[in-house]
Amino acid sequence: MSHKNSIRNHYVEQILTRLEQCKSALTDDFAIKERINSCYIDNLLNEDDVIEIYNAFPDKENLLQLKDIREHKYVGIQLNKYNPILEEIIYAFQDARVVNLIAEITGFEKLTPDEYLYAAGFSLMEYGCFLNPHLDNSHDKDIKNYRVLNLLYYVTPDWQEDYGGNLELWDQGLKQPCRTIHSKFNRLVIMVTNRTSLHSVSPINHHGRRCCVSNYYFSPKPAATEKYYHVTSFRGRPEQQLRDMVLRGDASLRNLVRKVFKHGIKKPHFYKK
Secondary structure (H helix, E strand, C coil): CCHHHHHHHHHHHHHHHHHHHCHHHHHHHHCCCCCCCEEEECCCCCHHHHHHHHHHCCCHHHCEEEECCCEEEEEECCHHHCCHHHHHHHHHCCCHHHHHHHHHHHCCCCCEECCCCCCCEEEEECCCCEEEEEECCCECCCCCCEEEEEEEEECCCCCCHHHCCCEEECCCCCCCCCEEECCCCCEEEEEECCCCCCEEECCCCCCCCEEEEEEEEEECCCCCCCCCCCCCEECCCCCCHHHHHHHHHHHHHHHHHHHHCCCCCCCCCCCCC
8 A cells, every 4th residue: 555545544544433433413413404404523533633634734825815705715726736645635535435424424325526626625714714605516517416515624723613714504594694613623514515505604803724625525416306507606694785786696697607608617626637
């Protein structure tokens, strides 16, 4: 076994152990009705491993900045440019054993990961960064399979909930308060992504960096009873009425463009191996 494969398998074994330990509770939590299907597990890896992953994150100057009225964050896409540990932890979540176990927990059939990391990878957020409420793109980069699960693994040591940068789930839409999941160190969140799974990241008010490893899983079957299609669609927060009007118009226009041009007019965000 190569050194890289050894590192990846080291992560995989820990992930499998923790998921198995909490499988029943995670399954029950994910299935709760009247909310966006989701669950989370703490202490996923040994702390020393997580700190090593966190320390492997590059400075923001070496990442792609995404900044507009929809979002502000820094992302890493071309993983071969960075510390190989980051690629190994990301692809540990794509190991068939991990995917199959998460399929059992969530009930999704024919679940597959995405080796191209379409809109996934890793992200860094600092003071002032945010992610407005949005629906994730409904499909993979080739528009063949539905994106059905979002896995978010938080790796910043001692990240406090009042720092911001937490996952917000708008279970009843934007007219009702959101449910907040703290982006706590060594916590993995598993959430459904479908045409109603509005989620956001609260603005960061702390001078530090909140680091996250993200993966998506796909399925030929939609995460709903009927077929659907949409691009990543942003909304304004409840107090951002003007921004909401602009973002709804933006989403409608981009959905129209995507129907005409299969991949839209921007370069797709995926890992070119």
